[in-house]
Amino acid sequence: MANPGKELRGKVAIVGVADTEVGVLTGRSPMDLGVEAALKAIKDAGLKKSDIDGLITCNSMAQPLMYHAEATAEYLQIFPRYCMAVGAGGGTTFTAIHHAASAIATGMADIIVIAMADCMRSGLSREQALQVQASTGHPEFEQPYGPTVPAYYALIAQAHMAEFGTTQEQLAGIAVSTRQHAANNPTAQMRDLITVDDVMSSRMIADPLHLLDCSLVSDGGSAIVMCSAERAADLPHDPIYIMGAGEGHNHEHISAARSLTTSAAKEAGERAYAMAGLQSSDMDFAQLYDCFTPTVLVELEDLGFCTKGEGGAFVDSGALAPGGSLPVNTHGGLLSHSHAGNPGSMFALTESVWQLRHTAGERQVPKARHGLVHAQGGIMSSHTTLVLSREAS
Amino acid sequence: MSAPELTKILPPDTELSRPFWEGCRNQQLLMQQCKDCDRFQFYPRIVCSHCEGEQLSWQPVSGQGSVASFTIVRRGISKAYEAPYIVALVDLKEGPRMMTTVVGCDPESVAVGDTVEVQFEPWGSDLVLPVFSKR
Numbered sequence: 384m385a386n387p388g389k390e391l392r393g394k395v396a397i398v399g400v401a402d403t404e405v406g407v408l409t410g411r412s413p414m415d416l417g418v419e420a421a422l423k424a425i426k427d428a429g430l431k432k433s434d435i436d437g438l439i440t441c442n443s444m445a446q447p448l449m450y451h452a453e454a455t456a457e458y459l460q461i462f463p464r465y466c467m468a469v470g471a472g473g474g475t476t477f478t479a480i481h482h483a484a485s486a487i488a489t490g491m492a493d494i495i496v497i498a499m500a501d502c503m504r505s506g507l508s509r510e511q512a513l514q515v516q517a518s519t520g521h522p523e524f525e526q527p528y529g530p531t532v533p534a535y536y537a538l539i540a541q542a543h544m545a546e547f548g549t550t551q552e553q554l555a556g557i558a559v560s561t562r563q564h565a566a567n568n569p570t571a572q573m574r575d576l577i578t579v580d581d582v583m584s585s586r587m588i589a590d591p592l593h594l595l596d597c598s599l600v601s602d603g604g605s606a607i608v609m610c611s612a613e614r615a616a617d618l619p620h621d622p623i624y625i626m627g628a629g630e631g632h633n634h635e636h637i638s639a640a641r642s643l644t645t646s647a648a649k650e651a652g653e654r655a656y657a658m659a660g661l662q663s664s665d666m667d668f669a670q671l672y673d674c675f676t677p678t679v680l681v682e683l684e685d686l687g688f689c690t691k692g693e694g695g696a697f698v699d700s701g702a703l704a705p706g707g708s709l710p711v712n713t714h715g716g717l718l719s720h721s722h723a724g725n726p727g728s729m730f731a732l733t734e735s736v737w738q739l740r741h742t743a744g745e746r747q748v749p750k751a752r753h754g755l756v757h758a759q760g761g762i763m764s765s766h767t768t769l770v771l772s773r774e775a776s
Numbered sequence: 777m778s779a780p781e782l783t784k785i786l787p788p789d790t791e792l793s794r795p796f797w798e799g800c801r802n803q804q805l806l807m808q809q810c811k812d813c814d815r816f817q818f819y820p821r822i823v824c825s826h827c828e829g830e831q832l833s834w835q836p837v838s839g840q841g842s843v844a845s846f847t848i849v850r851r852g853i854s855k856a857y858e859a860p861y862i863v864a865l866v867d868l869k870e871g872p873r874m875m876t877t878v879v880g881c882d883p884e885s886v887a888v889g890d891t892v893e894v895q896f897e898p899w900g901s902d903l904v905l906p907v908f909s910k911r
Contacts, residue, residue, distance in 0.1 A: 516853055523787040524819045525875045527905060529849065529857035537847035538865055545845070545888035589863075590848040638865055638875040639819075643845055 387657035388481075388628065393775035395484040396615040396622030399428025399608030400733040405721035406572040408602040409505045413443035416500035416604030418458055424496060424606035429619040435608075437465035437492030439483055441476040441499045441725040444515060445506025455498065465492035471518075472760030473717070473727035474672050478767045480732070481628035483609050493610060499726035500604025515724075519762060521636045533597055533675060535637050535762040537589040540677035542643035544591065546692070551591045553695035554676040555582035557711075558595050558718055560704040561673060565715025567705060567746035572599055573719045596676040598717035598727075605729035607736070612775055623739045626753070627661065627770030629654025637762040646763040648685035655755075655768035656687075663687035666770075667751040668738060669709055670731035672758045673716040679703075682757055683711075686768065710748050713738060728758035732769075739773045784856045784900050793820045795834040800904040805894045806834040807872055818872035839894030841868040841908065848883045862886055866908055880909040 401423030403416045417440060425432055438461065440452040448454050451468035465486055470476035476499060483495045507515070519535060520526040543549045559579055565571035577595060585594040615622035631647030631654070634640040656662050663686060671682040680694040688709055689697040697703075703711040714720045714734035717727050735754045737743045756769045787797070799806035807816040812829030816837065823830055846864035849857070862878040864886070878886050879897065892908035899905040 513854070517785070521819065521875070523790065523793060527785045527787050527899065528863050528875055528877050529785065529853045529861065530863045530875065531849055531851065531853050534847045534849050534863045538845040538863070541847055541888060542845040587848075587850045589850060592847075636875075638873055643865075 387654055389658055391481070391484055391488055391628070392626055392658055392660070393624045394488045394612055395609055396612050396624050397607050397609055397736050397771070398615045398618045398620060398622055399424040399426070399430065400736045401427055401606050402570065402730055402733050403500065403604040405570065405601050405603035405723065405730070407504050408502065411502065411602060413446045413500045413502050413506065413604070414455065414458060416502070416602065417455055417498045417606070420500060420604040420606035421455070421459065421496050421498035424498070424608050427620070428608040430494065430608065432459060432461050434494050435461050435496050436463050437483065437486060437495030438463045439479045439495060439497045440468045441470050442468050443501040444511055444724055445502040463492070465495065470725060470760070472765070473674060473722070473725060474758030474767065475760035475765050476725045477728040477732065477758040478630060480625065480769060481767070484625050484628070487609060487611055493614065495609045496606060497609070497729070498604065498606035499729050501724040501726055502602040503722070503724040504600050504602045506602065521638065525636055525638055531589060533592050534589040536675040536677055537592045538637055539643050539681065539763060540591050543677060543680060546644055547695070549680065549695040551583065552579050553698050554591065554596055554680065555579045555593070556698040557673070557676040557679045557703065558582050560707070561712050561716045561718040563704050564710065564713050564746060565719035568715050568720065571715035571720040572601055573715070592675055598674045598722040599719070601721035601723045603721050603723040603726065603730070605726055605733050607729070607732060621740050621773055623736045624772050624775045625769060626772045627655035627657070627659025627768070629658065629768045631766040633764060635761050635764050640763070644681065645691065646681050646685050646759070646766060648682050648757060648759065648766045648768070651757070651766035651768040652686040655770050659770035661753055661770055665753050666709065666755045667753055668713055668748045669711050669755040669757065670713070670716070670735055671711055672728055673712055673718050674722065674727070676718070678759060678763060679711065681763065682759070686755065686757060705746065713743065713746050713748060728756070731756050731758070735771050739771055782856050786900060786903055792822065796820060797903065799834065799836070800896055800906055801902070803896050804836050805839045805906055807837050807870065808832045809835040816870045816872050818874055837868055837870045841866040841892055843878070843886065843888055843890045843892060844873060845888055846878065846886050864908065866892055877907050878910065879907050886910070
């Protein structure tokens, strides 16, 4: 493998984290939520806003701004030397973490806040909501056939079922275990336990995906603060180190995917593990991007938690549930905690920090040392894997 | 409901792919073929994505293929799309994969691996789209 980025391993830590409330937040703007999350995260880090010299945001669909990060800095009245808005999708925005880490390691910024928020639930006009649907898909050779966002992911699920015999019940099992985690999280949007039968009897959206195979639509914001490992030593919380980071990019449009059932999560994971010097079996939990249940299935396989084609059986084993061998989406994921659009995977990141600080309360994974966070954007197109740890060596 | 919603989504007109849509109007499925490596590619590009050859020509293909995957959309993307309908990925005999729909059968009867054949369906204004039917 090429240089896996080991120069960055353990050099940068997450030192502050915060989420806003999530769900239906009528009257709150994405900017308000992003700023609230940023200020809370800065406070959590034991820092002042004047300490911040780097800012990364993502644009919001409900309140699109040409210069989003700059507008956020202005709102906060901070004057960073490193400032940008990233990405366009729920998983691609999260790639910002290793860019920020590189900027810190190279001295382009000392303390970076990454703050993201959107109001997908109460902030979108009809036109904006339609545009969200239409923003995926090749405008010339896919969109005319009327694919919806769930339909794109259904193509992946259907191919996996045909190739490996995966069942709808196994997909449903992912929604069920995710809800079990959410039930332990007072901040999750959906906390009532569900069964495989509940998923199977919920309305079919795009075969084989039922309503409960699909993530939520939410308002919310989330932020983290990052700095060098040296600086982190003086701050109040246990630093959570970025040990590995890897990306993988396979396609943008699902009709051009090299494979429907193996994604570039495989390369992203291999790169992150190589940088971290750790492997899948070292992970005490995994937060896997779950916009729809089949993404979790494919990510479990591609990230090496089970072999290709065995994702369904792995779900059946109970591994993903609270107390299982690999708790997945311990906050409740996009399926049950919240899905605020572009900021979506940030909540998996803040949750991972709480897990590794050992402050996750009722849902704490006992003695968690290492955790994996994975996000994907597009239609299983662009992937980023992070390996986080409470130990820098 | 306002009028635009009753219009199906139309592909933007581009000079590069105009021969493709012209072919559809003439009931012919055309794909770009590279003179250097003989491969077909879809969607159309300014170079061969395999060998970077720049000598691309539009050639008719068989219109025969198989269903690589599909879904039955139960909630249509707009009023212009009456659910249930199929969104499918079809692998053409000549290699390229394309998104399309399968028509002329009970959506429930479609399966991965089904062999299908192209046909052409008017799609609003003067546009004709390639769709597929089971053989």
